Amino acid sequence: MDRQTMIYVGFFLAVCVILFAQSVISGRRRMERLKMRVREQWGKIPKREYSLEEFEKISHYYERRKGSRFYIDDITWNDMGMDDIFLLLNTADSAVGEEYLYWALRTPEFDEEVLKERSELADFFRANQVLREQYKICFGKMGRRRRVALSDYIGKLSDMPSFALLPHVAALLLLWAGVGVFFIKPAYGVGALIGAMIVNLITYYKSKGDMAMYFACMSQVADLVEYGGQLADIRTEEQVLIPYREALKENCGILKQIRKHAWILVDKSDVGGNLVKVILDYLCMITHIDLILFRRMAETIRHKGAILEQLMETMGQLELALCIGSFRDLAEGCCRPVFHKEPMKTLACKGIYHPLVENAVANSIETDKPVLITGSNASGKSTFLKTIGVNAILAQSIYTVTAASYETDFFRVYSSMALSDSLETKESYYMVEIKSLKRILDALSGKVPVLCFVDEVLRGTNTVERISASSKILESMAGKNVLCFAATHDIELTALLEGPYVNYHFEEQVEEGDVSFSYRLEPGRARSRNAIRLLGIMGYDEKIIAAAEEMAKRFVKSGEWLL
DSSP states (O other): OOHHHHHHHHHHHHHHHHHHHHHHHHHHHHHHHHHHHHHHHTTSOOOOOOOHHHHHHHTHHHHHHOTTSOOOOHHHHHHTTHHHHHHHHOOOSSHHHHHHHHHHHHSOOOOHHHHHHHHHHHHHHHHOHHHHHHHHHHHHHHOOOSSSOHHHHHHHHHTOOOOOOHHHHHHHHHHHHHHHHHHHOHHHHHHHHHHHHHHHHHHHHHHHHHHHHHHHHHHHHHHHHHHHHHHHHSOOOOTTTHHHHHHHHHHHHHTHHHHHHGGGOOOOOOTTSOHHHHHHHHHHHHHOHHHHHHHHHHHHHHHHHHHHHHHHHHHHHHHHHHHHHHHHHHSSSOBOOEEOSSOOOOEEEEEEOOTTSTTOOOEEEEESSOEEEEOOTTSSHHHHHHHHHHHHHHHTTTSOBSSSEEEEOOOEEEEEOSOOOBTTTTBOHHHHHHHHHHHHHHGGGSSSOEEEEEESTTTTSOHHHHHHHHHHHHHHHTTSSEEEEEEESOHHHHHHTTTTSEEEEOOEEEETTEEEEOOOOEESOOOOOOHHHHHHHTTOOHHHHHHHHHHHHHHHHHSOOOO
16 A cells, blocks of 8 residues: 555544544533433423424324224313323423323223333332433433424335335445555546446435435334334343333344444434534445445335334333323322222212312312302313313323322213314304214213213303203213213203202302402302402493393393393
């Protein structure tokens, strides 16, 4: 080797050493930041914000998997504000975790053994900080991508066409021929290498353009396999973790070709990106090595694609448990639910509160009959319905309830609360409402009992028809395969339904020109009528208030409206 060649080789090696050192230092700094974030965020309210596009993609895993099993439908999910509950629980560090968490919340379990397994793993992570942080760091390194859901990447690869391998092998051989000429005749070798690189670059961009979408998919799938393998490599003999570790080892062993070649699937780097990735990009351009290895990985996916789904589920179960554990440390008071062995259509809870309400007032209730709740606006009726509904969903998904105690059946949860008219279908509020109620009535024929929540039944129509129709709809639910919680302003319903329903109410106090609420659930019907008095607090003319009170008294006495 002559002096000039030695200079070229020495310069190349020096650059490689510098880049390697820079990469190691940068990696260590990222790891320290990740460790600090993992430690600081445990048991805290997540601060990450999501765009509408990001939020929508998280649901894709659930949409692909829900099948024919029961799931929380869109009306109930929106009524209960479950997007916010998801955000409260979502301490997941990776895409696989947040997608699995969303799926778990939308598909309640009816097998208590599954829920107990989730709970046991969650409590293990709570009690074992070292292992917990090892798992969370691994998930944190995997991270998430903003544009496409992880489950979408897996789905796209199943439709991937076959790609020719021969042109890329030929490109690699052409480059090696140029290298050989360079070492034999450096003067001619430089020209040969440049020519080979130009040819390879042209053919690379044409082939890579056709495969770009699948490369993005494979890159994410390769991360799944790589970090699944790293999770399996975490040393532990803890009995609770062994089934998950063995499942990860088995799945990643089957997919070892993907893990073996994962290093080649780098993202396109820009000038400000990691220099190692930039060098690797250019290496791929001139050698086609990523296209060659991609072909091998594609063949593995084609024949072993179902294993990816199993791998994602196992990793999702682990990160779901981490989310549950963090939430249990966050919640000031929570308990494990107790489920009846046989359906009794009863609910008994003490000190139950809404996990999103700051300084929430806890309430208790025990009932084997449907419940009718009355009270003025803002007194707490709707919040109480949501409190029971949200906790019913949490009980059957994360085996955790924000209450001192909670005993009930396994239920299918439905609601008809925060409805609105539809501009798309040009349906009035009343039409939307009766369709929403009809879907609940249709669900009563199932084997598993229904727990339903109805707020202001048939508010979209006139008083006479509302009371007559709503009383019969609610009456039809009594004694059926359902436990109903309904809230209303119509005091008449409390008398009409006093037999089949049990009455509860919320009260408010109007004193010295101000109104206050206790938010305490009280037995019996609401007795106070403070809506007109509230007009005075808001500064309405005293003549209007006096006339309205007199008119109300005449109606109560005669049953007729007179101006």
